[in-house]
Structure formats: C-alpha cells, structure tokens
Amino acid sequence: MSAAYDVASGEAATERTASPRRPWPALEIAAAAAWIGAGAITALIEEAGDFGYTQEFAFLLAGVGGAILIAALVGRAAPALGRRLRHWAPWLILIAVGSAGWELVTAKLELLPMPFFPPPQAILEVYLDDYPRLLESLVASAKLLAVGYLFGASAGFLLGVAVGWSQVVAYWTHPILRFVGPLPATAWLPLAFFLFPSSWSASTFLIALATGFPVTVLTWSGVASVHSGYYDVARTLGANRAFLVLKVAIPAALPHVFVGLFMGLGSSFAVLVVAEMLGVKAGLGWYLQWAQGWASYANMYAALIVLALGCSSLITALFKLRDRQLGWQKGVVRW
Amino acid sequence: MVSAARTLKPEPFAAGGALAVREVTHRFELEGKPLPVLDRITLDVAPGEFVALLGPSGCGKSTLLRLVAGLEPPSSGSLVFDGATIAGPDPSRVVVFQDPTLFPWRTVEANVALGLEAQGLLKTHRHRIAEALKLVGLAEFASAYPHQLSGGMAQRAALARALVNEPRLLILDEPLGKLDSLTRLAMQSELARLWAEAGFSALLVTHDVEEALILADRVVVLSGRPARILAEIEVTEARPRARDGAALVALRRDILGLLA
Ligand SMILES: Nc1ncnc2c1ncn2[C@@H]1O[C@H](COP(=O)(O)OP(=O)(O)O)[C@@H](O)[C@H]1O
Ligand SMILES: [Mg+2]
Numbered sequence: 001m002s003a004a005y006d007v008a009s010g011e012a013a014t015e016r017t018a019s020p021r022r023p024w025p026a027l028e029i030a031a032a033a034a035w036i037g038a039g040a041i042t043a044l045i046e047e048a049g050d051f052g053y054t055q056e057f058a059f060l061l062a063g064v065g066g067a068i069l070i071a072a073l074v075g076r077a078a079p080a081l082g083r084r085l086r087h088w089a090p091w092l093i094l095i096a097v098g099s100a101g102w103e104l105v106t107a108k109l110e111l112l113p114m115p116f117f118p119p120p121q122a123i124l125e126v127y128l129d130d131y132p133r134l135l136e137s138l139v140a141s142a143k144l145l146a147v148g149y150l151f152g153a154s155a156g157f158l159l160g161v162a163v164g165w166s167q168v169v170a171y172w173t174h175p176i177l178r179f180v181g182p183l184p185a186t187a188w189l190p191l192a193f194f195l196f197p198s199s200w201s202a203s204t205f206l207i208a209l210a211t212g213f214p215v216t217v218l219t220w221s222g223v224a225s226v227h228s229g230y231y232d233v234a235r236t237l238g239a240n241r242a243f244l245v246l247k248v249a250i251p252a253a254l255p256h257v258f259v260g261l262f263m264g265l266g267s268s269f270a271v272l273v274v275a276e277m278l279g280v281k282a283g284l285g286w287y288l289q290w291a292q293g294w295a296s297y298a299n300m301y302a303a304l305i306v307l308a309l310g311c312s313s314l315i316t317a318l319f320k321l322r323d324r325q326l327g328w329q330k331g332v333v334r335w
Numbered sequence: 336m337v338s339a340a341r342t343l344k345p346e347p348f349a350a351g352g353a354l355a356v357r358e359v360t361h362r363f364e365l366e367g368k369p370l371p372v373l374d375r376i377t378l379d380v381a382p383g384e385f386v387a388l389l390g391p392s393g394c395g396k397s398t399l400l401r402l403v404a405g406l407e408p409p410s411s412g413s414l415v416f417d418g419a420t421i422a423g424p425d426p427s428r429v430v431v432f433q434d435p436t437l438f439p440w441r442t443v444e445a446n447v448a449l450g451l452e453a454q455g456l457l458k459t460h461r462h463r464i465a466e467a468l469k470l471v472g473l474a475e476f477a478s479a480y481p482h483q484l485s486g487g488m489a490q491r492a493a494l495a496r497a498l499v500n501e502p503r504l505l506i507l508d509e510p511l512g513k514l515d516s517l518t519r520l521a522m523q524s525e526l527a528r529l530w531a532e533a534g535f536s537a538l539l540v541t542h543d544v545e546e547a548l549i550l551a552d553r554v555v556v557l558s559g560r561p562a563r564i565l566a567e568i569e570v571t572e573a574r575p576r577a578r579d580g581a582a583l584v585a586l587r588r589d590i591l592g593l594l595a
Contacts, residue, residue: 230438
C-alpha cells in the first residue's frame, strides 16, 4: 500500500496498526471485577450473626478476582489461555454473583433458616479446619470405589466376551442376567453385610456387581453385533479363534463396552454412597451421614462438593480414556 | 554385492494355483424349507487364469465364492485347490468382497497387515505391507483411517490387504460393484495390471458383462437360482483390450442373449 493511501484513509491506517492486537478483554475484566466485588460485599457489609473465616472468604474471593485479572492480561499474549478464559468468563461472573447473593441471604441478611443454609465462609471453615477427616474420607471412598469398579469392570468385560462368543456360556448366563441384573445392587446390601466377613468386602462386591452388570450386557451385545463380514475377512486371511476374539470381536465391540463402563460408573457411585451410609465406617457417604447426625450442615455441603468433584473427575477421565481408545471413531460415530 | 542386489529386488509373487470345482451342489435352509442355490457346478481355473462368473442377481455366485474360499462346506461335490480338498479358509485363497470391510479401528496400514499378523508373519514379512500399498497406489494413505478414504481408495486398500498374502487364487466378489463408473474403469485397468504382474489365478464375480470381457480369459455364464453353468466363453482377444473392439462387442451381445 502506498503512503498516500494511509493519509487519505485514516481509518485503514489505524485498522492496520490495531489488527495484530487483540480486542480489550472486557468480559474477562468484568469477571475479575465481579469476584473482587463479591469479596468487597463479604468483607465490608455488617454480618447478622457471628461467623468465623469471613475475612478469609473475602480474601479468597478477591484473590480469585485478582488471578482472573492477571490471567486476562497474560491471555493477551498466550492465546490458548485467553480463549479458555473467554469461554468460561460468563460462568465465572455467574459464580461470583451467586456467591455474593448466597453470602447476602445467609450471613448478612439471614433470610434463610440458619443451620440448614450455612453461609459460604462456614463451608470454607470446614475445608480449613476439618480437612484431615475429609481427606481421609475421600481416600477411603476412592479405595473402595477403585477396587470394586476395576474388579466389576474386568469381570463384566470377560463375562460379556464369553457370553457373546460362546453359546454354552450364553445359555447358562442369559437367564441369570435377566433375573438378577435388573435388581438394584443396593437391594443386596442388607444380605451382603450379613454374608460377607466385613462390610468393606460386602460393599466392594456390590460395587463390582453394580458395575459388572451393565458392562457384561453391553460387551455381550457389542460382541454379538459384530458384522459377520469382519470374521469372514479375518478367517480368509488365516486368523485362528484367538485372533478372531482378540483382534476382531473385542475391538469391534469396544464402543459398546465404553457405554457399559459409563453406565457402570454411574451405578457404582450410587452403591458406594449408600454402602458407606449404611455400613462402612469410612468414606464420603459415611461423612455425609455423620454430619447429618450432628446437624452440621456446612460439613454436609462441603462433603457433597468434594463428592461431586470426585465423581465428575472420574467421568471426565473415562471420557478421556474413551477418546484415546476410540479415536478411530471420529467421523464414524459420535456420542 | 550379490546379496544386496537380491534384497533390493521385489519378491516375486507365488505363481497361480489350480482350482477344480466338481459337481458342487449347495442348499440353504430357509424357513424350514431347503433352498437349492447351486446345481452340479463343475468348473476349473488353471494356474494363472482369470475366470469371470456372470449370472442373474441372487443365483448363487457369492455362495460359490464362499465355498471356494472355504468359508462354508458344500452340500455335496468337491472343491480341490492345488491338489488338496478345500476344508476351510486359507490365505492362499483370499477374498475381496463388494464391501471393502476394512476394520474401521485400524489404519490402512494396520488393515493391510492383518493377514501377516494372523499368520504370525509380521516380523519376517513386514516389508510386504509397504510394497502392497505402493502396488495399489495408497502409500501416502498408510496412516489414514478407513472413514477418511473414498470408495475407490477403500477398495484398493482391501485389494492390498489381499495381495499382501501373495495369494495363489484371488477371489473377487463384485469388488467394483459399488464404485462410480469412472473409478470402476480405472480400477479395472489396475486389476488387469496387478493380475498380469503378480501371476495369481483369479475368480471374479461381476454383473458387468463388459468388465468380465475386459479382464477375463474365460467367462462362465450361470443360470438363475439354482445356478447351473449355461455357457463358458473363451476370450482370446489380446490385452490390453479395447472396450469397443468388434470381437468383444459380438461376445457381449451373445452373453446378454444368454442372460436375458
Ligand atoms: N446364509 C444363507 N442362508 C440362507 N439363504 C442364503 C444364505 N446366503 C445366501 N442365501 C440365498 O442364496 C441365494 C444366492 O445368494 P448369493 O450367492 O448371495 O447370490 P448372488 O448370485 O447374488 O451372489 C439367495 O437367494 C440368497 O437369499
Ligand atoms: Mg453376490
């Protein structure tokens, strides 16, 4: 472009100098402001009752606001961070407004009945003061769930392949699965606590059962619905039975298997919490029950939040695993 | 020097095998009633020969190929390949189906590797994979997934998956049936070239009379179900063949007369 063009059209010239720069991150700054504002409301407005950790909570809110602000500025140079922040900015604003509103209707104005609806700083207090017990509960739950789920998923997978492959196994397994499978695993709890040497082993078994049923059924249906043309191809290429099972049936059935793994994970959460509430003297389910017994509702909310984070992390991890295993499905199937 | 020269030379494909189909009759069971599909079929494929089967839809052509592949035993009669009765599938007789039936979870390369993997030859014969892919012009798509291929490319991949086993008989069940007409013409030339280079015997089912006449040494015309052999027509025309050559046009008219 000639210099004359720049002179003639001032707009074009500014546009050119401005174009490599990103627009001012207004939404992100609004999010930061919302968090800092929520912090200010928490710190400055007089409380109706006497709560510990109010200042700490205010600092936390303001600190998050500051972090968002820094991220917004850094994000102008780091596009990946900038894009993520921009995507989540509306949610960040909503959470800040929600926290401020929650703070107002509980601690500040006491519009909600008190023991049942604790203010956010009461939950912060639980995390700061009771974290050893919460952490211990989280570890206990994770251990129980991991052992039960892995055992149930492996057993369900093997059984599903066997049922899908062998008519003899299918003959003997089908009626049992039809009869016992639909029963919610929690219905077994009283019996299992009585039959097993410990409530922990009983719960492990029931989590395995809850996981194993959907994994078995879906692995089976996956193996049974493999296109027979795949077997024909493999057989003409010299495949033996092991190859047909391991290299044809199982990979072809894997999308179904993952549906079963997701369903199993969902039911295993339910069994875990109920088992811990009824018999296992540890874990987040037990913590919830214990908190309710003492009417310490802040502890309940705190544990619920940990539980929700844990469960959603596991689901996310399973999605990641599926995406890695089933990358070939991109453009074939999507769910 | 000598050994280096030898490793550089592409391995020659095993020569074509001889197929003898004797008095083969086949029935299916359909809703409790027998459904006769093949009626005393007697047919030979000489080593290196290219034989095409033509017949009305549903007459039993695919069934005959499945028997030759060893995927099913015949109700009666015998099938002999290179002197041995066909008792089951074997990588010396590979089928290319109308659907490419590539495994969608494997890359093109891994699909082509299937036969070697199944036979435990992957370690010693891995080089054949690249050769086969090059032969069908898919070298650049080795790491693509099947859903990323066009219909013609998928069928080429299926062809490479068969050729990697160096079959002595290539069994082709309407392999070009689902391709658009331009791709089909190109693939017919490819098939003719691969057959001429590799020297395998070929048994091709097609519903395209012209395709049969372009490719085959002999065209076998089958009746409607249950299939009987109506005629065997030698195609002596020199290759490469012109589609509109007078001899082929005359043969085409004869065959269409038989099928009508
Ligand atoms: N597995 C089977 N069971 C019962 N009938 C079959 C089976 N396979 C093929 N048939 C029947 O046999 C006849 C011939 O089929 P096919 O060999 O596929 O014909 P085409 O000549 O079109 O390839 C058809 O009527 C088909 O319905
Ligand atoms: Mg057919």
